[in-house]
Amino acid sequence: MRTAIVAAMQEELAAVLALMPHEGKEVAAGREFFVGDLHGREVVVVLSRIGKVAAATTATLLVERFHVDEIVFTGVAGGLAPGVDVGHVVVADRFLQHDLDASPIFPRFEVPLYGTSTFACDAALTARVAAAAARALPGVHLHRGLVVSGDRFVATTGESRALQAALPAALAVEMEGTAFAQVCHDCGVPFAAVRTISDRADDMAHIDFATFIRDVASRHSAAVVRALLA
Incomplete structure (x- = not known):
């Protein structure tokens, strides 16, 4: 069984790599893939880069x-739903592209020729990840549901409120997950x-984000990965 661990930010990747006793590096499509083992499990660790196209490239290579x-993707996201606050953790059940709109040919958000707007995460693997997060981060509020x-980078209160109005079930917003979910579906x-919530995707997001990445996100990512594979 070979597990891919994908991080959104370089700081998170470094924290996960620090857990590995040894690894070899392979370069493909300009990306560094670290192949090794962690807690006796064969793993590939890679930085996805930012955005859906970069994420799809990384997923396909994996x-x-x-x-x-x-x-397994670990990273940060902006909180959308009420009560999904900075420092909370969201485990995705399904993903949707909030900026996809092929209307009027297809309904807004629907992926053309797929007949759906959402891609579900694997139920068994998601349950394992949720359990690992609960073990690794006791006392941290854990949410499960839709991530878009x-x-x-959603960084204004107006845009955040518009997303909440259009997609009231969405817990959080980020930039890579749906691409991974669609490639894995295919x-x-x-x-x-x-995803650990780094900001509220509002006018303060750009300030909160940098601080959170430095102080919290790296530790959360490493702890969850360690609990998942231990």
């Missing part, structure tokens, strides 16, 4: 070149994602 059996992705590879 499946086609590195032959991973499952993919788009190719922009390839039949289990996918799960856990």
